[in-house]
Amino acid sequence: MPTMFQSVMVEGARERNAKYRPQRFHEDLTIEPVPAGQLGQAYLKGLRSHLAKLLSPAGVAQLDRAATLATTAKQQGHTLWAWMFGHYPPYVPGTPGDPGEWSALSGKVTAATLEPKLRPGDVLLHIGYTAVPTAELAAAKQAGAKSVIVVAGSADGQPPKDANQADVWIDPGWVFGDAEVSVPGYDVDLIPPSGVIEIAVYWMLVAETAGR
Numbered sequence: 001m002p003t004m005f006q007s008v009m010v011e012g013a014r015e016r017n018a019k020y021r022p023q024r025f026h027e028d029l030t031i032e033p034v035p036a037g038q039l040g041q042a043y044l045k046g047l048r049s050h051l052a053k054l055l056s057p058a059g060v061a062q063l064d065r066a067a068t069l070a071t072t073a074k075q076q077g078h079t080l081w082a083w084m085f086g087h088y089p090p091y092v093p094g095t096p097g098d099p100g101e102w103s104a105l106s107g108k109v110t111a112a113t114l115e116p117k118l119r120p121g122d123v124l125l126h127i128g129y130t131a132v133p134t135a136e137l138a139a140a141k142q143a144g145a146k147s148v149i150v151v152a153g154s155a156d157g158q159p160p161k162d163a164n165q166a167d168v169w170i171d172p173g174w175v176f177g178d179a180e181v182s183v184p185g186y187d188v189d190l191i192p193p194s195g196v197i198e199i200a201v202y203w204m205l206v207a208e209t210a211g212r
Contacts, residue, residue, distance in 0.1 A: 001031040006188040009130050016188075020049045031185050039181050043191050046180035050173030050197045054204070062170045063201075066148040067208040069167060071124050073146065074101060074209065078121035081145075082202070083109050083136075085128040099210045111139035120144030125205065126151070126190045127198045130176055131185070132162040141165075152176055152203050172197045 003020040006013040020026070053059050070080050082102040084090040088200065093104035107113070114136055118124065122145040126133055130152045140147045149166040153159050153173045163169040174180070174197055179189035 001026045001029065001181075001186065003074040004186070004188065004190050005194070010177055029185070031183060034183060037185070039191070042181045043193075046174075047193055047196055050193055051200060053171065053173040054201065056196075059171065059173075062168060063204055063208065066125070066168045066170060066205055069146050069148065069212060070101070070125075070205065070209045071212040073123045074120055076121055078119065078123070079103055080209070081117065081122060081124045083124065083126045083128075084198070084202065085126070086195055086198055088195050089127055089202065091206055092199055092202055098206060101206060101209045109136065114139045115143065118143035118145045122146070123148065125149075126166075127202055129178075129194065130160065132160055132165060134162050134165055137165040148205075150198060152178070170201060172201060 003023045003026055003049045005017045005020075008014050008017070021107070054063070074080060080102045082093050083105045084092065090104075090106070094097075094100070094101060105117075117147065118140055122143070123143040124136075124140045124145050124147045126147065127150040128137070132149060132151055137147050137149070147166040148168040148170065149163065150172055151160050152161065152175055153163070153171050157171060159169050159171070168180065172194070174193045178194045179191045181191045182189050
């Protein structure tokens with residue numbers, strides 16, 4: 001069994017991961033073989049469920065509110081800022097097919113780095129993980145900018161704590177723990193959906209903004 005890491009947001013995950021970091025394969029347990037294709041199908045099924053949630057009436061309403069904010073701001077000559085957080089998402093803005101409606105924020109983003117950039121009427125889009133960036137949202141509000149966040153909520157669809165600090169919260173569907181697949185006998189769930197869904201939301205908003 002390959003050693004698999006757990007999301008470091010889960011309590012105790014850092015200690016668990018450090019224990020297994022020197023090992024490429026587990027030396028302390030044996031897992032029964034899993035039939036070919038089973039884990040892949042389970043992962044794809046999970047991704048489909050999250051995408052379906054984005055395309056549900058509630059999900060479409062959230063996307064519509066965000067696109068309306070962005071379109072209005074753009075038509076009035078304001079700037080749309082995209083702050084992407086995660087392993088791969090920060091590298092997506094500006095890739096082929098991106099019409100450039102959103103300006104990517106690079107490097108470490110803090111309230112202090114946002115203050116000189118944001119202007120009244122701008123829109124800040126934060127596609128993140130599990131934490132609501134309250135200090136940065138406060139800086140956006142102080143600057144007179146609107147904000148949209150894409151951050152994981154709870155399993156029952158409730159928004160994360162402090163989500164009301166943003167003008168719009170978009171529910172990505174995946175939940176705390178960021179793992180889609182269970183392996184019988186293994187201590188943690190595997191394979192994160194977050195990056196795939198975060199990127200999907202970005203392209204949805206890019207397409208809707210450009211189209212409008």
